Amino acid sequence: MSENLTGPELVALVQRVFQPQAGEGAVAILVDLPDAKVPDDANWTARRDIAAAWARELAAHRAELGLDTHLVVYPNVHTNNGDLPERAWLHAGGPLPSAEALDPAASVSFADLYASHPILIALTKFSATAPLKMAAKKHPIRAATMPGFRADMIPALRLDYAEVNRRVNLLKDLLDRAEGAAFRFATPGGPCDLQVDLRHRTGHASGGLLPQPGVAGNLPSGEAYIVPYEGERDGDPSRTAGVMPVQFGAEIVRYRIEQNKALEVISEGPKSREEAALLAREPAYGNLAELGLGVLAAFGVKPIGEILLDEKLGLHLAFGRSDHFGGQVGPKDFSGPEAVIHIDRVYVPETQPEVKVMSVDLAMADGSTVALMRDGAYSVGF
Numbered sequence: 370m371s372e373n374l375t376g377p378e379l380v381a382l383v384q385r386v387f388q389p390q391a392g393e394g395a396v397a398i399l400v401d402l403p404d405a406k407v408p409d410d411a412n413w414t415a416r417r418d419i420a421a422a423w424a425r426e427l428a429a430h431r432a433e434l435g436l437d438t439h440l441v442v443y444p445n446v447h448t449n450n451g452d453l454p455e456r457a458w459l460h461a462g463g464p465l466p467s468a469e470a471l472d473p474a475a476s477v478s479f480a481d482l483y484a485s486h487p488i489l490i491a492l493t494k495f496s497a498t499a500p501l502k503m504a505a506k507k508h509p510i511r512a513a514t515m516p517g518f519r520a521d522m523i524p525a526l527r528l529d530y531a532e533v534n535r536r537v538n539l540l541k542d543l544l545d546r547a548e549g550a551a552f553r554f555a556t557p558g559g560p561c562d563l564q565v566d567l568r569h570r571t572g573h574a575s576g577g578l579l580p581q582p583g584v585a586g587n588l589p590s591g592e593a594y595i596v597p598y599e600g601e602r603d604g605d606p607s608r609t610a611g612v613m614p615v616q617f618g619a620e621i622v623r624y625r626i627e628q629n630k631a632l633e634v635i636s637e638g639p640k641s642r643e644e645a646a647l648l649a650r651e652p653a654y655g656n657l658a659e660l661g662l663g664v665l666a667a668f669g670v671k672p673i674g675e676i677l678l679d680e681k682l683g684l685h686l687a688f689g690r691s692d693h694f695g696g697q698v699g700p701k702d703f704s705g706p707e708a709v710i711h712i713d714r715v716y717v718p719e720t721q722p723e724v725k726v727m728s729v730d731l732a733m734a735d736g737s738t739v740a741l742m743r744d745g746a747y748s749v750g751f
Contacts, residue, residue, distance in 0.1 A: 372520040373523070374426075375426070376427070376430045377433070379423055380433045380434045382526060383434060383436075383488070387513075387580065388580040394486075396436050396438045396486065396489070396490065397441045397482060397486035398440050398489075398491075399489055400417050400440070400441070400492055400493060401442075401445035401497075402417075402444055402445060402466070402471075403467070403468065403494075404468035406447060412517075416517075416518055416519070419492060420492040421440055421460075421465070424440040436488070441459055441486075442471070443456070445494060445495055446706070448709055448710055449495050449516065450498060450500070450711040451495065451500070451700070451707060452700055453501075457477060458472075458475060458476050458477070459477065479504070480508070483504060483510045489513070491512060491514045491516070496516035496517075496677075497516065498586070498693065499709075501585040503693055504585070505582075505584055509583060511579040512584075513579060513585075513587070514585060515587070517675040519673065522673065525665065526589055528577075528665070530577040533576050533664060533668070534578060536667075537574045537592060537593050537664060538593070539749070539751065540572070540592075540664070541572040541573065541574040543593075543731060544571075544660075544731075545571050546734055546735075547731040547732060547739070548566075548567055548568045548734050549732040550567060550730070550731055550741070551729070551730045551732065552729050556623075557621070560727070561611070562611050563612060564610055564611050566598040566607045566629065567595060567597060567660070570598055571595070571695075572594065573695075575587060575593070577589060589681060590681060591664045591665040592680065592681050592685075594659050594660065595660050596658060596695055597658075597659075599691065599696055600629055601697045606628050609657055610626055610627050610628070611626055612635070613631070613686065613714075615714045615721070620639070620640045620641065621636060622634055622644050629656065630652070630655045631654075631688065632655065633648065651708050653690075653702040655688060656690075657688065658688060658689050658691035658696060659694060661680055661685040661687065661713065662741075662747075663680055663682045663715075664681070665681045666682040672715070672719045672720055679715045683716060683717045683745070684717075684745075685713045685715045687711055687714065688710075688711075689712055690703075690711040691711070725744070728740070
C-alpha cells in the first residue's frame with residue numbers, strides 16, 4: 370500500500386481523529402525549523418516536506434473538509450517536550466525559511482494561533498506533546514502530535530482505531546483500579562525487580578481519537594498510560610522502588626530507584642557512566658514519569674526506531690517531565706528550558722532484545738492481583 374496519504378485519505382483522517390465541530394474554521398499543521406544549534410537532517414527535511422504536502426492537499430480539498438488549512442512554522446526548541454516559543458509564523462507558500470530568517474513582524478502569538486486554529490497537527494522533530502497538552506488545558510484546542518514522524522509510519526494511520534480504542538480503554542480501566550505494578554525483568558546479569566506506585570492517580574487513554582476540545586495526544590496512537598505517584602502528598606512518600614534495566618546497544622544500564630526517582634546507576638560501562646553523570650547533573654531526569662501500555666504490536670506493527678511509533682507497540686517506562694500527564698515534575702524542576710525532557714524506554718524484543726519482561730502484575734485496590742503480562746505479552750483477554 371502507498372506510503373503517501375491521498376487528499377481524500379487526509380480529509381478522512383482529520384474527520385476521524387478530530388470530528389470537527391460546527392463553528393470551527395481552521396487546521397494548523399505545525400513544523401519546527403532547524404537552526405545553527407540543531408542543524409537539519411534527512412528525516413527532518415522529509416518530515417517538513419510531508420507537512421507541506423498535507424497542508425496543500427487539505428487546502429485543495431477544503432470543500433470536503435469544511436476547514437481552512439495553514440502550514441505554521443516556528444524555531445525548534447532544542448529538546449523534546451520543552452516549552453514552545455511565544456510566537457509562530459503562518460507560511461504563505463514556497464520554500465520554508467530557516468529559523469534565523471523568520472521575520473518577527475510577520476509572527477503571531479501561539480495564543481492567537483490557538484484562538485483561530487482549534488485543530489492542530491504537529492509534525493515536528495522535537496516533541497510538542499507536553500506543551501500542547503498544557504496549552505489544551507487553557508485553550509479549547511485539540512492537537513495531534515507526531516514527533517519524529519516518517520513516511521513508513523503511514524500504514525499505522527490506517528489501522529482499525531475502533532478496535533485500538535477498545536483495547537486501550539480496557540487497559541486504562543485496569544490502570545484506574547490499580548494501586549501498584551510489580552515488574553520482573555530478565556537480563557544476562559540476572560533478574561531486576563521494580564515496584565511502581567500507582568496510588569492517587571488515574572490512567573489516560575490515547576487511542577488515536579481526539580474529538581473533544583482540551584486534549585492533545587500522539588498520532589499514530591494506541592496506548593494507555595499513567596503517571597506513577599511521585600510522593601507529593603505530605604507524609605505519604607512514593608513507594609516506587611527497585612531496579613530498572615534499559616538496554617543501550619550492547620550495554621544494559623541499571624538504575625536504582627527509590628521514592629520514584631532514579632538515584633544512581635549501579636551498572637558499569639560507558640553508557641552507565643554517561644547516564645550517571647546525567648542524573649547527577651539533572652536530577653529531574655530521573656523522575657519515573659510514565660508507565661505506558663501500547664497495543665499496536667498485536668496489529669502487526671513493527672518498531673522503526675522512532676519513539677512516536679515504537680512506544681505504541683507495548684510496555685514502556687519514561688523518565689523526566691510528567692506534568693503534561695497530570696504529574697508534578699515540569700520545566701521548573703530542570704536546570705533550564707533546553708534540559709526539559711520526557712524520554713520513553715520501550716520494552717519490546719526488537720528494541721531491547723536482552724531485557725525481557727518476564728511478568729507485570731497489577732495490585733488492585735480491592736486486594737486482588739491481575740496478571741497483566743507474561744513473557745513480554747499481555748495475559749489479559751482482549
